[in-house]
Amino acid sequence: MADELELLRRANPVPPDGPHFGDGPLDHNAERRLERLLHDRTAGRPGFRLPRESAPGRRRIRLLPDRLPGGSRARLAWGLMATAVVAALTLTLVLSGPNTTPAVAAPRPLVVQADSTPVPLDRLAERAEQAAADGAPGLRKGTHVLSWSMGMSEDKPPVTFAEERIVRWKADDSHTELVVATDPRHPGRPVLSDEDGEPRLVEDGHVISKQTFGPSWSDAPPESPPPYDVTRLRDYLREASYLDTSLTTPQLLDAVGVLLDHWTLGARETAALARLLADAEGLRPVGQVTDRLGRRGQAYVYDGEAARRMLIMDPDTGAVLGLESTATVGEPEWGLKAGDVMEYKAWMR
Known part of the structure; x- marks a missing residue:
């Protein structure tokens, strides 16, 4: 011993x-x-x-x-x-090894660059529309997303699980889904995975699941292609959220996550989404951030009752790069403190 x-x-x-x-x-x-x-x-x-x-x-x-x-x-x-x-x-x-961050450590909230100038969403939407003038790149079904999510228990500190998911569709409407345990903040380090509901350490890049699905097609959102008209896109996201009423800003941000978990948006869809977000109430510009993949982005924050939502967007194209949810209310019995990152997603082309 x-x-x-x-x-x-x-x-x-x-x-x-x-x-x-x-x-x-x-x-x-x-x-x-x-x-x-x-x-x-x-x-x-x-x-x-x-x-x-x-x-x-x-x-x-x-x-x-x-x-x-x-x-x-x-x-x-x-x-x-x-x-x-x-x-x-x-x-x-x-x-x-010594002097390294444990793989179970939760990510810290993204920090806005102190001397950066916030870019209003209206202006970012204008940039997105200019970038979409030639219609390229085009819409593609499938996604490539990295996610961090918190797991909690009443008698232990919270732990964070990091996963990468790649979904690719083929011409015959079949598709593959690959999910691996990885944390790009600490390449090559063991990763805490919850595969089969049992938290355990696995090697970086460990395959959690690899599946191939036969041809399938649906004309209902979010499986059907998203439109690039702002009004129609708003209705599309509402339907994808199974709501009969207008989307609130938190619901809109949730719907954006659902959309990007199914589609890699083209320039025209990106411009429509940026314009839709520019019309959202309570989403305010706060300045420049560097996301968890090292990408430069403009941050927009919505302060909710229980969580602070940060939307990170490409400053040139208006594409959504990531979404961060941070607790604003502590839950001591669960080890949750105000300021803890509960969930983070980063989307890539």
């Missing part, structure tokens, strides 16, 4: 005489808890003690924007044992 403890001590990503994480320091409470975990296996919260049997009643929550735990808000059940998180954290520290 002494050898294992010494190995963990050497793997401590925050030694007293070493540098903090490259993407930001831990706070003092986090450093103290990590130090206690590495030097006293009985210290800390009960969830970190290895039980003889599986602890009942563990649940996993995959958060959707504006759907926080507590009260009557939506929850997705899971059966997470305390040993799974202990093993994941321990293996991450050992495999990742």
Whole structure:
């Protein structure tokens, strides 16, 4: 046991005489808890003690924007044992090496560049319309998206799962879907996956699923091609959201995510979407950000009751690059703090 403890001590990503994480320091409470975990296996919260049997009643929550735990808000059940998180954290520290960020660490909220000038959505929509003058590139069915989503339990800190999904359609209306566990913020590092509902560490690029689907076609949104007329696109997104009433801004942002999870928009569809977003209430420009794939974008924020939504758009073409959902209300019983990133998606062509 002494050898294992010494190995963990050497793997401590925050030694007293070493540098903090490259993407930001831990706070003092986090450093103290990590130090206690590495030097006293009985210290800390009960969830970190290895039980003889599986602890009942563990649940996993995959958060959707504006759907926080507590009260009557939506929850997705899971059966997470305390040993799974202990093993994941321990293996991450050992495999990742010293002075590195654990794979289970949640991404920090994107930061707006302090000296940047916000670009109004109207102006960005005008740029998108100019970029779409020749109609290229064209619309393509399928998507390439990276996502980070938070999983939580009542007696453990939240953990974040990172996945990449590529959907490609063929001329005969068949398609393939590839899902892998990967986090481009830390290439080559182990990734925490929830494959089959069991959180575990896997190698970067581990294939979660690879499926081929036979020919299929639908004339209902979001399977049918999206229009590039603003009025028709608004109706399309409302129908894709299964709503009979006008879309609120949070509902519109959700619908944008659904659309981009099915289609890679062409220039004309991008211009129509940018104009539609420019008409949304409460979506305000805040300045320039660099997204989690290193791309420069303009950020637009909607402050909701339970979550802050940030939309990242290409400053030249108006294409949606990403969506971030950050908690504005803490849920201490779930380990959720105000400012925690609950979900993030980044779309690519």
